[in-house]
Amino acid sequence: MAILDADTSVGYELPQIARQFRLEHFKRADEKTIHTDTEAARREGLPAPVAVGPQVAALIFQQLRVCFERGWIEGGKCELTFRRPVFVTDFCVAKGTVTRREETADGVRLHCDVWIENQKGDKVIVGNASGIVPRRHG
Amino acid sequence: MAQDHVRIAEDAKGKRATYDEIEVGQTLGSMEWMVTEDMINQQCEMDMDYHLWFSVDSPWGRRIAPPQISYRPPRWLFSRAYNVRGLFYKWELENVRPIMPGVTLKVTGSIADKYVKNDREFVVYQAEAVDPEGNVIFRTRRTHVLDFVERTAPRAGKGIDSGIKPEKI
Numbered sequence: 001m002a003i004l005d006a007d008t009s010v011g012y013e014l015p016q017i018a019r020q021f022r023l024e025h026f027k028r029a030d031e032k033t034i035h036t037d038t039e040a041a042r043r044e045g046l047p048a049p050v051a052v053g054p055q056v057a058a059l060i061f062q063q064l065r066v067c068f069e070r071g072w073i074e075g076g077k078c079e080l081t082f083r084r085p086v087f088v089t090d091f092c093v094a095k096g097t098v099t100r101r102e103e104t105a106d107g108v109r110l111h112c113d114v115w116i117e118n119q120k121g122d123k124v125i126v127g128n129a130s131g132i133v134p135r136r137h138g
Numbered sequence: 139m140a141q142d143h144v145r146i147a148e149d150a151k152g153k154r155a156t157y158d159e160i161e162v163g164q165t166l167g168s169m170e171w172m173v174t175e176d177m178i179n180q181q182c183e184m185d186m187d188y189h190l191w192f193s194v195d196s197p198w199g200r201r202i203a204p205p206q207i208s209y210r211p212p213r214w215l216f217s218r219a220y221n222v223r224g225l226f227y228k229w230e231l232e233n234v235r236p237i238m239p240g241v242t243l244k245v246t247g248s249i250a251d252k253y254v255k256n257d258r259e260f261v262v263y264q265a266e267a268v269d270p271e272g273n274v275i276f277r278t279r280r281t282h283v284l285d286f287v288e289r290t291a292p293r294a295g296k297g298i299d300s301g302i303k304p305e306k307i
Contacts, residue, residue, distance in 0.1 A: 040299045074236065076232070
């Protein structure tokens with residue numbers, strides 16, 4: 001059952017999805033990459049190995065799937081900006097709020113601000129997303 | 139030997155693409171891509187998200203893939219055209235229909251834009267996937283920064299990592 005529906009108010013806080021990342025989460029076979037190897041990262045100007053962006057953004061996608069269920073799979077939209085690197089041992093938490101309702105032919109599209117904070121409270125990924133919820137009957 | 143504060147000039151997959159070489163409007167071609175049950179399992183494991191729809195069954199008659207599995211094919215198309223390591227900067231995506239295992243999708247991409255901001259070089263590429271009936275499954279538009287290091291730094295040295303990866307999950 002989706003958490004959001006046509007009765008959801010603007011300002012509603014989306015459920016938070018958190019994950020403690022570890023280096024092992026980003027390893028693929030024996031490849032040395034900027035995600036797994038300190039020297040590979042340093043040569044690209046990075047101070048340390050960085051997390052794979054889509055794996056971090058997946059916290060937001062999980063949040064949106066929980067919130068919209070079917071309305072995320074069919075008609076879900078998202079625009080994210082990776083503002084600063086997430087390091088491979090960072091703690092990350094996806095947060096968000098409902099910002100706007102839009103009547104569409106398919107139902108009500110709820111727009112949200114979404115973001116991911118690291119353990120310092122820095123917003124490392126920011127953006128907006130939307131999904132469809134069924135219109136009320138009667 | 140690594141040098142400090144340079145933009146990497148080459149890696150094991152060859153010379154890195156430069157900003158000037160990237161042509162706005164250029165097609166990235168197309169590829170056929172079929173999600174398998176194994177690929178769905180790997181995606182769920184990577185994201186630690188094991189929803190019933192991704193693991194067992196869904197309202198669409200069988201299990202479906204997490205929509206973000208769509209990240210890779212457009213990146214592969216980009217990598218086939220240009221050797222860019224860099225970092226992911228922006229990700230726009232639209233989930234139009236569910237991605238089903240065993241269905242061959244045709245993914246087509248192009249270079250949409252490029253620009254310089256904060257002394258760094260950015261390239262924008264876009265892609266769309268359709269099923270065999272011509273239904274759009276997903277659309278995406280991404281922005282990639284060519285280097286973490288500023289564009290005023292010289293290109294020199296060899297990188298260990300490459301943007302060109304094995305085309306698998």
